[in-house]
Amino acid sequence: MCYSAQIEADYKKYMKMFGAAMSLREFAELYWEHGGRELKAPMAMEAAFSDATTDDERRIQALIAESNALRTTKLEQELFKQRTRLADAERTLATKATKAATESKRIASDKIDSAARRLTDLKRTTLKDSDSRIYPGWYAPVMIVQGGRRIVVPMRYRCRLPGWTEQTEREKPGTYNARRDSLKRVWGKLFGYSHGIMIVNRFYENVDQNGRNVVLQFDPAPPQQMLVACLWSRTSIPGEPDLWSFAAITDEPPPEVAAAGHDRCIVPIKPENVDAWLNPSPSDLAAQYAILDDRERPFYEHRLAA
Structure with missing residues (x-):
């Protein structure tokens, strides 16, 4: 497969x-429908609208920008949440090593790395x-x-x-x-x-x-x-x-x-x-x-x- x-x-x-x-309607509806919810689309598909030249393309470009702004906000909130979780786990571990705190630290660190990478990708302009x-x-x-x-x-x-x-x-x-x-x-x-x-x-x-x-x-x-x-x-x-x-x-x-x-x-x-x-x-x-x-x-x- x-x-x-x-x-x-x-x-x-x-x-x-x-x-x-x-099909402009379908591209526009795709971003309008998701409205900031997680949309799994390759960055290169969205980047194709960065040099929009028509009103319809500019509309889609604006919807993509709006979607990315909402994604950025959610990722920043996730970073804050996980950094707080990491700090709490580290305070616990400073006084007593527990399995729960060790696992919480690991999960928080992984989620911080993931959110930070995704934020960097949202701001990147050079495609890979x-x-x-x-x-x-x-x-x-x-x-x-x-x-x-x-x-x-x-x-x-x-x-x-x-x-x-x-x-x-x-x-x-x-x-x-x-x-x-x-x-x-x-x-x-x-x-x-x-x-x-x-x-x-x-x-x-x-x-x-x-x-x-x-x-x-x-x-x-x-x-x-x-x-x-x-x-x-x-x-x-x-x-x-x-x-x-x-x-x-x-x-x-x-x-x-x-x-x-x-x-x-x-x-x-x-x-x-x-x-x-x-x-x-x-x-x-x-x-x-x-x-x-x-x-x-x-x-x-x-x-x-x-």
Whole structure:
């Protein structure tokens, strides 16, 4: 399963590469809906609006700034709370070493470090590679076709299948990937109907090595942007903005990925097949399978993730 990926998070790159339009409403609603609540989105996706040139882009830029201001306040409050907890634990330990105080000191120190790092990231203006990395539950730009035109929509990387409730989703949290061998059975309401593309530069996997879990980073060689085949869903929620969510299709791994210890791999389709993939016909699933089979096949170099 592709548990994490470094993506192309700048919607403008999709516009330049594919002539796609940004779905301004969905970007705006995403930040309006969360209203300062924790929104898991790569920093690079938000940074794409830093040089806004239109009124709509400036509106989204303002919503992002407002969201970040609320995040900053919450992190500062968390820092104060944990520093107080740390001081209390240290006073206790100065007179008597207790297990509870030792544990409280450890937890407070870890939370202080985490909050301080997140505050630093909110204030940082120079992007790093990790600022384009997503995990299940995070939002990412996905290109789809609606009304005969290509658009880019921010979607959550964990798909809520049609008919599912939030409770169903919690019981089946693995739907950030869609196995090729279950597309007709599990994903039949989306395969042949709702196809998308996510641009991926590299991906990461949890792998068992001698009984120890490690995270490996897989890079295509030569370096390239992979057009990963996705399925997506739009769920109507009464009284709230619609939930857009997606899954990346995975298949049996190439030999080098299998040799590294992983049994799945994302499916990068060829540029010449993008249009056919984004405009599927449910009456011709064979054509969709053919696109997945006629994929790009880069060699994946791997190393331990930093």
